[in-house]
Amino acid sequence: MNKILLYLIMLPKGLWKRLGADVTQLKAILSVKLKMDDRKPLTMGRPQNNAKKKKSNYASTLTFIIGLFVGIMYIFPLIMFESEPYMGLFSFFTMLTVMLTFGLISDFSNVLIDTRDKLIIFPKPVNDKTIFLSRALHIFIYFFRSVFPMSVIPWIMWGVLHGWKGALWFPVPMLLLTFICLFLVMGCYMLLLRLSKPEKFKDIISYFQIVFSIILFTTFYFMPRLSESNIFEQFDIRTVEWIKYTPTYWLAACWYWVEPSAAKLQGTGWLSILAIFTPFIMLWVTVKFFAPSFIRKISAIDGVEVEAPKKNAKKVKSSKLYLTLGSVFNRTAASKAGFSLAWLQTARSRSFKLKVYPGFAYVFVYFFYIFLSGNVPFNEVLERMADSKSHLLLLYMTSFVLLNTVTNINITEQYKASWIYYSSPMEKPGYVMGGAFKAMWVKYYLPFVIVVSAFVLYVWGIGAVIDIILATTNVTVYVLVLMYFGNRHLPFSMPEQMKTKAGMAIIKVIAAMLFMGCMGAAHYFLYFMWLKILLTLLSVAMLWTLWDSYINTSWKQLKMAEDAA
Amino acid sequence: MQPIISITNLCKQYGEKTVLNNINLEVYPGQVIGYIGPNGAGKSTTVKVLTGVIQDYTGQVQVAGKDLRENLMDIKRMIGYVPELAELYDLLTPREYLHFTGTLYGMEANLIEERMVKMLDSFGLSDNIDQRMDSFSKGMRQKVLLASGLLHNPSIVILDEPLSGLDANAVILVKELLQRLKQEGKTIFYCSHMMDVVEKVSDTIVLIDKGTILANGTFDQLRGDSGQSLEQIFSKLTMADNLIERAGSLASAMTNNNTLEQL
Numbered sequence: 100m101n102k103i104l105l106y107l108i109m110l111p112k113g114l115w116k117r118l119g120a121d122v123t124q125l126k127a128i129l130s131v132k133l134k135m136d137d138r139k140p141l142t143m144g145r146p147q148n149n150a151k152k153k154k155s156n157y158a159s160t161l162t163f164i165i166g167l168f169v170g171i172m173y174i175f176p177l178i179m180f181e182s183e184p185y186m187g188l189f190s191f192f193t194m195l196t197v198m199l200t201f202g203l204i205s206d207f208s209n210v211l212i213d214t215r216d217k218l219i220i221f222p223k224p225v226n227d228k229t230i231f232l233s234r235a236l237h238i239f240i241y242f243f244r245s246v247f248p249m250s251v252i253p254w255i256m257w258g259v260l261h262g263w264k265g266a267l268w269f270p271v272p273m274l275l276l277t278f279i280c281l282f283l284v285m286g287c288y289m290l291l292l293r294l295s296k297p298e299k300f301k302d303i304i305s306y307f308q309i310v311f312s313i314i315l316f317t318t319f320y321f322m323p324r325l326s327e328s329n330i331f332e333q334f335d336i337r338t339v340e341w342i343k344y345t346p347t348y349w350l351a352a353c354w355y356w357v358e359p360s361a362a363k364l365q366g367t368g369w370l371s372i373l374a375i376f377t378p379f380i381m382l383w384v385t386v387k388f389f390a391p392s393f394i395r396k397i398s399a400i401d402g403v404e405v406e407a408p409k410k411n412a413k414k415v416k417s418s419k420l421y422l423t424l425g426s427v428f429n430r431t432a433a434s435k436a437g438f439s440l441a442w443l444q445t446a447r448s449r450s451f452k453l454k455v456y457p458g459f460a461y462v463f464v465y466f467f468y469i470f471l472s473g474n475v476p477f478n479e480v481l482e483r484m485a486d487s488k489s490h491l492l493l494l495y496m497t498s499f500v501l502l503n504t505v506t507n508i509n510i511t512e513q514y515k516a517s518w519i520y521y522s523s524p525m526e527k528p529g530y531v532m533g534g535a536f537k538a539m540w541v542k543y544y545l546p547f548v549i550v551v552s553a554f555v556l557y558v559w560g561i562g563a564v565i566d567i568i569l570a571t572t573n574v575t576v577y578v579l580v581l582m583y584f585g586n587r588h589l590p591f592s593m594p595e596q597m598k599t600k601a602g603m604a605i606i607k608v609i610a611a612m613l614f615m616g617c618m619g620a621a622h623y624f625l626y627f628m629w630l631k632i633l634l635t636l637l638s639v640a641m642l643w644t645l646w647d648s649y650i651n652t653s654w655k656q657l658k659m660a661e662d663a664a
Numbered sequence: 665m666q667p668i669i670s671i672t673n674l675c676k677q678y679g680e681k682t683v684l685n686n687i688n689l690e691v692y693p694g695q696v697i698g699y700i701g702p703n704g705a706g707k708s709t710t711v712k713v714l715t716g717v718i719q720d721y722t723g724q725v726q727v728a729g730k731d732l733r734e735n736l737m738d739i740k741r742m743i744g745y746v747p748e749l750a751e752l753y754d755l756l757t758p759r760e761y762l763h764f765t766g767t768l769y770g771m772e773a774n775l776i777e778e779r780m781v782k783m784l785d786s787f788g789l790s791d792n793i794d795q796r797m798d799s800f801s802k803g804m805r806q807k808v809l810l811a812s813g814l815l816h817n818p819s820i821v822i823l824d825e826p827l828s829g830l831d832a833n834a835v836i837l838v839k840e841l842l843q844r845l846k847q848e849g850k851t852i853f854y855c856s857h858m859m860d861v862v863e864k865v866s867d868t869i870v871l872i873d874k875g876t877i878l879a880n881g882t883f884d885q886l887r888g889d890s891g892q893s894l895e896q897i898f899s900k901l902t903m904a905d906n907l908i909e910r911a912g913s914l915a916s917a918m919t920n921n922n923t924l925e926q927l
Contacts, residue, residue, distance in 0.1 A: 422773075432767045432768070432770045432771075433767070435767055436764050436765075436767035436768050439760070439764055440756075440764050443755070443756055443760055444753060444755055444756070447755040447756075447796065448755055513751050513752075513753055513754065515751040516751040516752050518717065518747055518751070519752075519765055519768065519812075520768070521716065521717040522715040522716060522717055522740065522743070522745045522747075523740060523765065523768035523769055524736075524737040524738070524739075524740035524741040524768075524769060524770070525768060526737055531768075591753060654719075
């Protein structure tokens with residue numbers, strides 16, 4: 100697959116050359132990058148295992164299947180606006196653009212601003228444009244691989260609705276859309292890189308990513324809901340003529356080539372030309388204006404001088420919160436060490452913050468998305484909520500935060516630093532793992548649950564206390580089960596992998612959330628207080644047993660878990 | 665005297681490849697062992713076995729009279745390890761990192777603090793104790809790693825290329841430190857490519873190649889009557905004595921033009 104994509108990507112050699120890249124170098128860099136992505140990094144004490152190849156193929160197939168399913172979500176506007184294809188396409192492309200941009204920002208940013216090449220490629224006679232394009236195309240290859248399965252079902256659907264002409268036409272705007280999304284995100288990043296101080300760039304990017312993810316996510320969920328009933332019922336594209344200024348409408352306007360008569364917005368057929376030219380203009384602008392200073396800027400990101408020492412550096416700061424909490428929540432030295440490490444690293448790791456922080460907002464966004472309606476006042480919404488048992492939904496949705504934090508503490512770029520665990524006299528690695536789990540529970544989950552509980556108690560009253568306790572223990576048990584069986588690793592000891600992560604991570608999260616939903620549903624049908632109390636006690640007992648087993652994880656069990664990963 | 669490290673018939677394979685082939689070695693307390701060999705000879709694998717990182721080996725390894733497999737934790741407590749090309753969690757400050765590693769060795773926070781401040785002060789890092797290590801130079805990181813390896817006062821110190829990245833003054837400091845540790849009766853297992861340093865600091869030199877020990881003795885024993893330097897002995901024993909010839913062919917390999925266009 101990689102070879103075919105590489106071949107296809109190198110077909111417009113002339114274009115890459117005109118943009119200032121050295122084609123031979125470009126191909127060499129891309130080929131090496133793709134090869135490296137296919138090879139799994141070896142973690143501490145684990146030899147190479149050829150048997151993994153099959154598993155990797157299996158993961159690719161599964162990723163493809165998941166992609167197909169994700170594609171189903173996007174076909175609704177196409178069906179809903181069957182008689183109004185331009186509007187259907189506009190909605191479809193807009194939804195897809197939002198989600199793809201979101202994916203690009205969260206998954207591929209690190210590839211663009213990766214500084215690990217600094218000593219390998221940068222000292223070689225490779226120009227900025229070649230390096231920049233190699234990164235852009237590298238991202239494009241992976242991006243295309245995730246977009247393709249997603250577009251298969253909408254493609255078929257469009258073919259069914261609009262015949263063979265529709266089927267033939269569909270891939271063209273899809274490809275243009277992929278390019279637009281890619282260069283939109285890259286353009287923004289390059290602009291930021293140009294405007295900001297290099298040493299601050301990574302921090303700015305992280306916060307930009309977090310804020311942007313939240314805004315996109317919120318917009319995606321609320322916009323259709325807020326405008327749904329009235330607008331869509333009597334919808335007429337002519338009432339929102341402004342949409343013709345958006346690139347996604349330009350893509351939709353490409354339908355003009357097939358069915359010009361269906362266009363309700365008169366005289367917009369020419370916009371399809373913009374759809375074709377926009378990606379090229381964006382590519383040209385990014386390469387011509389931003390790429391020239393690329394290597395210098397990227398080099399400067401990590402070339403930070405040692406800061407001036409602080410004057411009171413020698414003073415012992417013993418009253419730190421994490422140390423106090425570490426001592427309160429842990430008995431063994433190893434678990435205290437795990438607690439401190441997880442606490443400190445998560446406060447400073449940009450990639451961790453990026454993956455975890457938006458999740459806090461998502462929980463509330465999802466929740467209100469379900470209940471908010473365009474024409475119902477907020478007070479009424481709260482009253483309606485209080486009459487239902489929807490607090491359970493919110494309480495069980497907090498599992499997303501816990502799951503997100505505990506699964507991400509295992510992953511780091513510095514996974515090789517985990518040698519320290521293996522050479523130190525730790526009887527059982529489980530203690531460190533347990534300490535790290537507790538740190539995440541105390542640092543992220545507990546405050547979040549407190550905030551959620553305050554809201555729940557405000558709306559549903561004191562009677563919801565038992566639900567809060569039962570849901571919290573259930574969530575903790577459940578996440579611990581997931582960690583126990585599927586993610587038993589030492590904190591910050593696993594490498595991040597670009598290729599396998601997307602597919603398998605989505606599958607895991609979907610499966611986990613589905614099961615969590617079932618637990619919430621079971622909780623919903625508990626009508627008797629005594630039963631809730633009984634189940635809370637049972638849940639606590641289960642947590643106790645499971646915890647004991649988790650923290651007693653032996654080196655042998657850990658190795659088995661790592662081999663299975 | 666009982667050897668503090670006793671390795672008998674140690675073998676280790678990665679798939680088909682034999683990395684260690686019947687290693688037999690005895691190290692006595694207070695000795696400085698210079699463990700040398702070409703790249704890929706098996707030095708780091710031996711060290712990883714000794715430190716308990718690799719456990720699926722055959723043969724017997726005893727430390728202080730105890731079997732390594734059966735007393736792994738006790739033995740790990742006795743060993744201080746500074747790995748080659750070591751990575752550390754550089755988002756932490758030296759203070760935080762050393763507290764973390766010290767805690768893994770079961771040390772009390774006060775003791776860690778006290779020793780850490782002294783050690784980092786000696787390494788000239790006292791001003792950087794609360795700075796994140798992601799902005800540290802390679803030498804500064806190496807000093808933190810050295811402090812981490814010595815923090816729990818181990819009786820055996822295993823150093824894998826400890827001078828890597830250190831400036832000239834720090835090299836002198838570490839060499840002096842090795843002598844002091846030796847005087848305190850600590851056993852030092854020193855892996856390095858820097859022959860002049862090995863020659864000066866080691867009581868016994870063990871030369872390994874292709875997983876087999878080729879020579880084991882004091883520098884004088886290895887040299888015999890030849891009067892050769894350790895570097896020359898190394899080349900001879902690892903069958904790399906045609907190095908001058910190889911350098912010649914290496915230089916001649918570059919006589920053609922470089923780029924496709926020039927061809």
